[in-house]
Amino acid sequence: MSDVNSSSRDKILEVAEALYARRGFAGVGMREVADAAGLGKSSLFHHFRSKVQLYLAVLERVLGRIEERLQPILALQVGAAEKLDRWIDAVIDELAEQPATARMLLRALFEEEEFETGNWPEGQAVDRRLAAVLEGITRMIAIGMRNGELRTASAPHVVQTLIGATIFHFASGEIGEGLLGGPLLSAEAVRERKAETKAFFHYGLAARPAQSGEGEKS
Amino acid sequence: MSDVNSSSRDKILEVAEALYARRGFAGVGMREVADAAGLGKSSLFHHFRSKVQLYLAVLERVLGRIEERLQPILALQVGAAEKLDRWIDAVIDELAEQPATARMLLRALFEEEEFETGNWPEGQAVDRRLAAVLEGITRMIAIGMRNGELRTASAPHVVQTLIGATIFHFASGEIGEGLLGGPLLSAEAVRERKAETKAFFHYGLAARPAQSGEGEKS
DNA sequence: CTGCCGCCCGACCGATCGGTCGGAGGGAAC
């Protein structure tokens, strides 16, 4: 524990992130992680007390990177629409630079694992970071709606749509590439996704003069 | 095999769908499925040759229900915007009525399983159904753009956003409920999600007078 | 030098994994 930069520990987190992203917690064994990290299986348990703890550590690292991207944007002294644009750019940059991030985030957002996050200290940290990010974005959008900069809608619903538009796209892998007819992560594809997403939310949330509601029925 | 309505087979598919939706292919054992279906483990292998085949059968059933909802809508003699609205209603109805569907679909769309779908006949059927649904929606949107009914954008990117807005929302489970501050599947919440989604795509894709293009290339 | 400590490993543990096998039970055909 004397060496904070323990390179083995980082290596484990790195390869585990890639593996868990692809096949999930249950789909990846400790032996597979150890082999990918160039270590014996026993060595993993020297750095992480259990498989659950390793998985949660990976998840926390992913969420930490997202949180670091979000905080400076929320602190900017600009309008909500501008913040939203910058946030879309920032999160897409992160998802494109770290290809495992999107799938890990998606798993964290929808999967029901066989363990309870609340029972582990690392799990509570994960929950806290996730809540912080979601609340930050929701508040940012809600403020933009309240002061008339954005069309009035349900902020949580917009956040759900935003998550889908960003995270799911970069998690969709082969299916997404089949749909687009090309790679997801090329510089051009990333640029295009940013533009499409920003344009869509721009139009979808643009403030409008009061009008009779259009196209709403069950 | 003489009984097409084999109730045991349906029961297995039903409970397996719920279990796989929650914890994925690797996270659910055959014993757990058997117990939930009220059968011995050996009996599962009488109805399905292997675990992979069972999983693919579940997936195909889910995709089949979606495809059945989509086809009559594509055949309607109405505009693309109207078709899009009806499709949003239909798919959200399906996701709300069958709570396991969203998560199974999401898994099919982003997960890399430890088997290759191409090696099993059922896997090829899954791939075919998935491709049919995606192509149907993409074409519907592309046509609406080509004839000026919808704003010009990248149809595949819109489809990705549409998937995120519908499937992810109903797959998000506890996180989504925390964000909304209430249940995801109540009649009121479902109605609200339909309205929000339709409004968002309405505004996001509304045809506009020619203008200096924003976020369109290639 | 000796002793300690962080890091790593091979061998091993009980449990569970997917899957097989031989046979029990029961309804329909004869």
Next chain:
DNA sequence: GTTCCCTCCGACCGATCGGTCGGGCGGCAG
């Protein structure tokens, strides 16, 4: 009755699972 087939099951298989244990190795303090 007998035979056949469909459905189901308990017992069993080798492999792999997460996790433990004791010890080897190398650097650093005394």
